[in-house]
Amino acid sequence: MTDQPCDPQTALLADLRSGLPASAVVDDPEVVASYAHDMASFCAAGRAAVVVLPRTVEEVQHVMRTATAHRVPVVPQGARSGLSGAANAVEGCVVVSLVKMDRIVEIDPVERIAVVEPGVINAVLSRAVAEHGLNYPPDPSSWEMCTIGGNIGTGSGGLCCVKYGVTAEYVLGLDVVLADGRLLRTGRRTAKGVAGYDLTRLFVGSEGSLGIVVGAVLALRPAPAPQLVLAAEFGTTAAACGAVRAIMAGGHTPSLLELMDRTTVRAVNAHARMGLPESTAALLLCAFDTPEPAADLAAVAALCRAAGASEVVPAETAAESELLLAARRLSLVALEAVKGTTMIDDVCVPRSRLAELLEGVERIAEKHELTIGVCAHAGDGNTHPTVCFDATDEDESRRARASFDEIMALGLALGGTITGEHGVGLLKKEWLARELGETGLEVQRALKATLDPLGILNPGKVL
Amino acid sequence: MTDQPCDPQTALLADLRSGLPASAVVDDPEVVASYAHDMASFCAAGRAAVVVLPRTVEEVQHVMRTATAHRVPVVPQGARSGLSGAANAVEGCVVVSLVKMDRIVEIDPVERIAVVEPGVINAVLSRAVAEHGLNYPPDPSSWEMCTIGGNIGTGSGGLCCVKYGVTAEYVLGLDVVLADGRLLRTGRRTAKGVAGYDLTRLFVGSEGSLGIVVGAVLALRPAPAPQLVLAAEFGTTAAACGAVRAIMAGGHTPSLLELMDRTTVRAVNAHARMGLPESTAALLLCAFDTPEPAADLAAVAALCRAAGASEVVPAETAAESELLLAARRLSLVALEAVKGTTMIDDVCVPRSRLAELLEGVERIAEKHELTIGVCAHAGDGNTHPTVCFDATDEDESRRARASFDEIMALGLALGGTITGEHGVGLLKKEWLARELGETGLEVQRALKATLDPLGILNPGKVL
Numbered sequence: 001m002t003d004q005p006c007d008p009q010t011a012l013l014a015d016l017r018s019g020l021p022a023s024a025v026v027d028d029p030e031v032v033a034s035y036a037h038d039m040a041s042f043c044a045a046g047r048a049a050v051v052v053l054p055r056t057v058e059e060v061q062h063v064m065r066t067a068t069a070h071r072v073p074v075v076p077q078g079a080r081s082g083l084s085g086a087a088n089a090v091e092g093c094v095v096v097s098l099v100k101m102d103r104i105v106e107i108d109p110v111e112r113i114a115v116v117e118p119g120v121i122n123a124v125l126s127r128a129v130a131e132h133g134l135n136y137p138p139d140p141s142s143w144e145m146c147t148i149g150g151n152i153g154t155g156s157g158g159l160c161c162v163k164y165g166v167t168a169e170y171v172l173g174l175d176v177v178l179a180d181g182r183l184l185r186t187g188r189r190t191a192k193g194v195a196g197y198d199l200t201r202l203f204v205g206s207e208g209s210l211g212i213v214v215g216a217v218l219a220l221r222p223a224p225a226p227q228l229v230l231a232a233e234f235g236t237t238a239a240a241c242g243a244v245r246a247i248m249a250g251g252h253t254p255s256l257l258e259l260m261d262r263t264t265v266r267a268v269n270a271h272a273r274m275g276l277p278e279s280t281a282a283l284l285l286c287a288f289d290t291p292e293p294a295a296d297l298a299a300v301a302a303l304c305r306a307a308g309a310s311e312v313v314p315a316e317t318a319a320e321s322e323l324l325l326a327a328r329r330l331s332l333v334a335l336e337a338v339k340g341t342t343m344i345d346d347v348c349v350p351r352s353r354l355a356e357l358l359e360g361v362e363r364i365a366e367k368h369e370l371t372i373g374v375c376a377h378a379g380d381g382n383t384h385p386t387v388c389f390d391a392t393d394e395d396e397s398r399r400a401r402a403s404f405d406e407i408m409a410l411g412l413a414l415g416g417t418i419t420g421e422h423g424v425g426l427l428k429k430e431w432l433a434r435e436l437g438e439t440g441l442e443v444q445r446a447l448k449a450t451l452d453p454l455g456i457l458n459p460g461k462v463l
Numbered sequence: 464m465t466d467q468p469c470d471p472q473t474a475l476l477a478d479l480r481s482g483l484p485a486s487a488v489v490d491d492p493e494v495v496a497s498y499a500h501d502m503a504s505f506c507a508a509g510r511a512a513v514v515v516l517p518r519t520v521e522e523v524q525h526v527m528r529t530a531t532a533h534r535v536p537v538v539p540q541g542a543r544s545g546l547s548g549a550a551n552a553v554e555g556c557v558v559v560s561l562v563k564m565d566r567i568v569e570i571d572p573v574e575r576i577a578v579v580e581p582g583v584i585n586a587v588l589s590r591a592v593a594e595h596g597l598n599y600p601p602d603p604s605s606w607e608m609c610t611i612g613g614n615i616g617t618g619s620g621g622l623c624c625v626k627y628g629v630t631a632e633y634v635l636g637l638d639v640v641l642a643d644g645r646l647l648r649t650g651r652r653t654a655k656g657v658a659g660y661d662l663t664r665l666f667v668g669s670e671g672s673l674g675i676v677v678g679a680v681l682a683l684r685p686a687p688a689p690q691l692v693l694a695a696e697f698g699t700t701a702a703a704c705g706a707v708r709a710i711m712a713g714g715h716t717p718s719l720l721e722l723m724d725r726t727t728v729r730a731v732n733a734h735a736r737m738g739l740p741e742s743t744a745a746l747l748l749c750a751f752d753t754p755e756p757a758a759d760l761a762a763v764a765a766l767c768r769a770a771g772a773s774e775v776v777p778a779e780t781a782a783e784s785e786l787l788l789a790a791r792r793l794s795l796v797a798l799e800a801v802k803g804t805t806m807i808d809d810v811c812v813p814r815s816r817l818a819e820l821l822e823g824v825e826r827i828a829e830k831h832e833l834t835i836g837v838c839a840h841a842g843d844g845n846t847h848p849t850v851c852f853d854a855t856d857e858d859e860s861r862r863a864r865a866s867f868d869e870i871m872a873l874g875l876a877l878g879g880t881i882t883g884e885h886g887v888g889l890l891k892k893e894w895l896a897r898e899l900g901e902t903g904l905e906v907q908r909a910l911k912a913t914l915d916p917l918g919i920l921n922p923g924k925v926l
Contacts (some may be wrong), residue, residue: 010586027857076497107814109711109712110708110711110712110813110814110815111813111814111815112711126758133714134714151561154657155657155661157655158480161654161655162654163607166655166657168631168657178902178906182902183902184902184906185900185902185903186903188811188880189813189878190811190812190813190843190844190845190878190879190880190883190911191624191625191811191814191842191843191844191845191883192620192624192629192811192843192844192845192880192883192884193811193838193880193883194617194618194629194668194880194883194884194886194887194894194924195880195881195882195887195891195895195898195899196887196898196899196903196907197665197668197669197907197911197925198492198618198631198665198667198668198672198923199903199906199907199909199910200664201661201664201665202661202664202665204661204662205657205660205661206660210660221716222714222715222716223714245573248572248573248575249572249573251597251685251686252685253684253685263879290754291753291754291755292754316852340594348651348653348654348655348656349653350573350652350653351573351574351575351654352571352573352574377655379652379654380655381654381656382653382654382655415652415653416653417651417653417656417657418658419653419656419657419658419660420653420654420656420657421655421657422656422657423657424657424658424659428658428905432658432659435658435659436658436659437648438657439641439645439646439647439648440647440648440649440662443641443647443662444659444660444662446914447662447910447913448658448660448911449913450910450912450913451906451909462659462660463659
């Protein structure tokens with residue numbers, strides 16, 4: 001550390017620069033301001049003191065030692081594509097952007113693992129492992145821009161989860177820089193291992209509040225067969241949810257089981273002229289990547305018809321399948337275009353309660369005179385009710401926030417969780433206590449205090 | 464609490480009895496002594512003060528409140544089939560046997576979950592879910608006797624892990640009684656959820672040292688097709704391990720990929736006249752439960768031949784498959800019969816280092832003039848080198864322990880872990896520090912101190 005000048009901000013910058021290349025420390029106010037937010041609505045952000053862009057583990061350790069010495073908060077960031085405000089700057093903080101640590105260190109087809117730095121883009125990794133005949137399943141909608149470090153921080157999901165699970169299930173081991181700059185190695189490179197407590201999973205989904213992930217060993221799978229998609233139209237959401245129940249109770253393992261409600265279907269058509277059937281109340285997309293997907297789709301088609309589908313259209317080619325998936329992937333962008341701004345909820349309920357959730361969202365939309373489109377990872381019971389509103393209209397914004405909260409309350413009442421895959425961040429931290437209960441919250445706070453005694457890691461987030 | 468008499472033991476018993484049925488508190492010394500050990504060799508056990516057999520969550524809470532008040536250690540136990548001494552009594556402790564909490568509370572085919580108490584036997588659960596067309600994959604060798612609570616405590620594996628993963632991957636949520644008697648509910652009933660830190664996984668594999676699991680929400684899968692097994696004989700272990708590498712690098716997903724070395728094959732033949740080929744150095748068993756297992760087995764047979772297999776025999780019927788699996792399942796019992804006692808190691812290495820581990824074990828066996836049979840979950844790199852020895856022979860026992868330790872050292876040197884699925888317990892706790900490193904151990908100790916500040920939960924185990 002240098003001799004400490006009077007101004008704490010100057011002293012902080014000097015100490016940061018003492019262990020980082022000049023280009024890695026950015027204090028131009030305009031540039032710093034551009035790192036203030038992730039993509040969540042309704043989440044406040046403070047003014048960061050500085051943005052650092054480390055390229056090595058040692059540099060991250062230097063940042064954390066400096067932050068500890070100065071008692072300054074640190075906010076780690078990936079691509080800032082998150083939807084909960086977890087990456088938002090807090091007043092006077094050091095923003096640590098991990099995007100320059102973007103090396104794929106290793107891909108091993110025998111061990112079926114990849115070793116990566118946190119700034120690797122999800123899609124870049126997916127394409128790299130595909131060249132080895134492998135697959136990294138987690139596929140959040142933002143996969144073309146989001147980073148693996150961000151995926152680990154939030155515990156991201158995606159379309160594939162109904163068969164392949166979420167990010168957490170693919171993290172075998174982590175390198176984590178702790179609040180005081182120590183480097184912790186968790187987990188393993190082997191397929192199995194139970195030596196000591198599972199620290200890996202403690203950091204996955206912790207939104208940078210327990211340590212900064214600087215490396216990860218990820219599990220890979222053999223590349224699956226191309227998936228074939230079926231689209232089924234239903235006159236009511238209840239009927240569509242009945243089909244979801246029948247498919248899952250029937251022992252099927254679709255690689256995707258998605259639902260788009262009428263609002264979403266219309267928004268997608270308006271946005272991209274996809275020609276989806278606007279008269280249906282709910283469109284179900286179901287896919288299989290099994291050796292004989294057509295046979296599986298035929299079985300599911302029969303279940304959909306029995307559940308009341310008005311139309312069932314199996315794709316016959318991979319291209320047709322891709323078109324249907326593209327429509328689904330456009331949902332959030334299309335809903336955003338409806339009113340200019342969206343609040344995307346992420347309530348996950350037991351599959352059997354899906355219909356009650358969707359009907360409840362309809363009631364909430366009517367009550368608040370709002371447009372709320374729902375797309376859902378229906379096979380997981382994970383819904384994204386998306387409130388469309390005009391952010392310049394104060395009253396509409398207030399109603400949007402109120403409806404958002406009512407949807408979370410409904411999710412909890414149905415035995416669900418306030419977040420299936422987007423995380424808590426700032427957006428839902430008031431709600432976390434309601435889900436965890438008193439003892440849960442006490443234990444979570446105690447763990448946070450143990451790993452971050454000064455409370456400098458992403459303070460004010462999650463808890 | 465009652466007025467405290469002079470004798471601490473009498474006071475403890477009186478306070479325990481104040482909140483438990485008379486039959487749930489056992490202090491007959493002979494009966495208490497029968498709860499001293501799990502199935503690990505070379506692990507000391509203390510004399511418990513008392514054994515309690517609660518039937519409800521509230522009774523477990525009463526036990527923990529009492530233990531906290533008396534500052535008495537508590538050792539939770541399932542079926543005591545563990546192999547690391549984790550369930551061994553410590554001096555003056557309260558043994559909490561969870562075997563009476565054995566209700567399957569719920570099986571839900573739509574949510575694909577089971578809600579169970581900790582004392583449910585693994586095989587009982589497996590059969591119960593099979594009646595609903597479902598499968599609970601984790602299948603440790605002791606599955607006919609071990610409990611789900613014990614499986615969760617140790618993070619158990621089994622034969623199916625190469626395709627279906629370990630116990631941890633099937634635990635969605637837990638009810639845990641903490642050291643001070645508070646009840647903590649972790650996780651969820653939904654397919655996905657990232658609300659707050661992942662406390663569920665922190666308790667899985669913690670061997671009762673952080674809390675007592677009193678309930679679990681388990682994930683289930685649709686029942687797979689019956690598996691078809693292939694046996695391949697190899698003249699060297701290196702060739703067999705080459706086949707394992709080729710199978711995994713080839714993108715196959717066997718439901719089982721096991722290896723038995725010559726010592727194990729001979730032991731099984733001697734024990735049960737199975738007629739396995741004693742002239743081979745290693746016997747590989749590979750199975751598929753895919754829609755067309757015969758096609759998958761044919762591909763694997765070709766890989767085995769290319770890797771140098773002297774004989775490849777695909778089973779043609781489910782009955783033939785079962786016979787081969789029965790031989791594998793007999794391995795540990797058969798090896799135990801060789802000399803009366805065994806020490807079963809549990810080293811897991813990267814798949815590509817499997818041959819080096821097996822060859823190293825051979826050298827260690829020669830050096831110490833011992834019989835060490837190896838059966839391995841080869842597809843996971845998880846090996847069980849099993850040292851056969853005469854426990855009444857002091858010198859042989861000393862050599863057995865020395866060889867056991869050398870095998871762990873070799874596993875670590877090859878980038879592996881000291882335990883793939885059996886846990887640390889007493890047997891390996893000196894070794895854990897070598898695997899975790901200083902920072903890892905410090906963090907694990909800090910977490911233990913946070914959740915168990917008085918150090919009363921299974922003290923002296925794991926860390």
